[in-house]
Amino acid sequence: MWGQPPSAVQGRRPVVFDLAVDLEVLVWVGHSCPTLLTLILVLTLIFPLTFYGAPCRDSSSKAVAVADVNGDGKPDLVVAIFFFNTVGVLLGNGDGTFQAATTYSSGGFFPSSVAVADLNGDAKPDVAVANFCGGNGINCLPGKLGVLLNNTTFSQSTTSTTLVSSLNPSIHGQPITFTATVTTSGPVAPTGTVNFKWGPDGIGQGTLNASGVATFTTSILKPGPYKITAVYKGDASNLASTSAILYQGVKAK
Numbered sequence: 001m002w003g004q005p006p007s008a009v010q011g012r013r014p015v016v017f018d019l020a021v022d023l024e025v026l027v028w029v030g031h032s033c034p035t036l037l038t039l040i041l042v043l044t045l046i047f048p049l050t051f052y053g054a055p056c057r058d059s060s061s062k063a064v065a066v067a068d069v070n071g072d073g074k075p076d077l078v079v080a081i082f083f084f085n086t087v088g089v090l091l092g093n094g095d096g097t098f099q100a101a102t103t104y105s106s107g108g109f110f111p112s113s114v115a116v117a118d119l120n121g122d123a124k125p126d127v128a129v130a131n132f133c134g135g136n137g138i139n140c141l142p143g144k145l146g147v148l149l150n151n152t153t154f155s156q157s158t159t160s161t162t163l164v165s166s167l168n169p170s171i172h173g174q175p176i177t178f179t180a181t182v183t184t185s186g187p188v189a190p191t192g193t194v195n196f197k198w199g200p201d202g203i204g205q206g207t208l209n210a211s212g213v214a215t216f217t218t219s220i221l222k223p224g225p226y227k228i229t230a231v232y233k234g235d236a237s238n239l240a241s242t243s244a245i246l247y248q249g250v251k252a253k
Contacts, residue, residue, distance in 0.1 A: 067116040067125050068092075071154035071237045073188040078127055080111040087114060087129055087148065107146020109133035123192065123236040124150040156234070157186025159241040161194070163230040169249030175219040176250075178204075180230035180243060182212045188237035195231045203228075223252040 063080040070076065074094035081088050081103065088101035108131025119126040127148040133140030159182050166177040180194045194214040196204045203221075206214030214230075226248040234240035 062111065063113040065114045065116045069116070069125050069150065070152050071124070071188065073237070078114050078116055080106065080114045080129060082110050082112065085109050085111065087111060087127060104148055105146070106131055108144035109136055109140060111146070119147060120149055123234070124152060124154070126150050154236045156237060156239045157184045157188070159184045159190055159232060159234070159238050161230050161232045161241045161243040163228065163243035163246045165246060165248055169251050171251050172223050172253050173219055175217050176221065176248070177215055177217040178228060178230065180206065180214045180232070182208060182214070182232045182241065184238050186237060190232065190235060190238045192233050192235045195233070197229050197231060198226050221250045223250050225249055
């Protein structure tokens with residue numbers, strides 16, 4: 001469909017990702033000449049090409065990862081640039097196009113792969129870079145791992161949390177499912193966990209799904225009244241919030 005690429009082009013790992021509502025597929029090809037990074041945007045019915053790159057300088061982009069690195073809800077690109085010993089970050093515009101690359105040191109020589117994850121528990125995506133060489137020169141092995149911690153200051157949106165019980169009042173021994181729903185005022189869906197508490201004491205925890213819902217089920221509450229709250233911890237894009245008190249009754253058998 002695309003024809004044969006020039007012999008100077010060295011294809012690398014493809015990445016498929018939905019970068020905009022009207023886009024279907026993204027295919028990445030890294031090569032040493034004539035561009036640093038080529039992005040082929042394939043639409044549903046037509047096939048225009050969009051190129052992102054730099055003049056030919058034998059730069060050879062080796063790997064790419066897709067992640068929202070600045071918390072704006074738009075996918076960005078993180079690229080390992082082999083011969084420049086750098087990592088390039090292209091912030092996404094949300095429509096399948098990207099801003100000019102900002103480069104950072106890879107922490108070694110000849111970066112060959114990148115991965116994106118929250119490495120230090122601050123709810124921000126960080127970058128791990130596998131460098132082929134740990135030093136410069138002929139005897140450069142072993143390789144070296146570079147870690148780039150994300151110090152971006154995200155603009156966080158306010159959230160609200162609601163809490164309901166599946167059975168209220170319940171009978172001692174019956175399972176009760178507490179359901180917390182977290183909504184946000186911003187464009188990025190809330191992620192992370194919700195702590196279910198009885199006063200200051202935690203009774204359980206749930207992880208938010210794609211709809212912003214977390215659940216916790218228990219059958220060990222003793223007879224009596226309980227004041228239950230759901231506490232959302234927040235994430236890089238969303239602030240924390242706590243539900244109103246739910247008065248749960250548990251009756252003796």
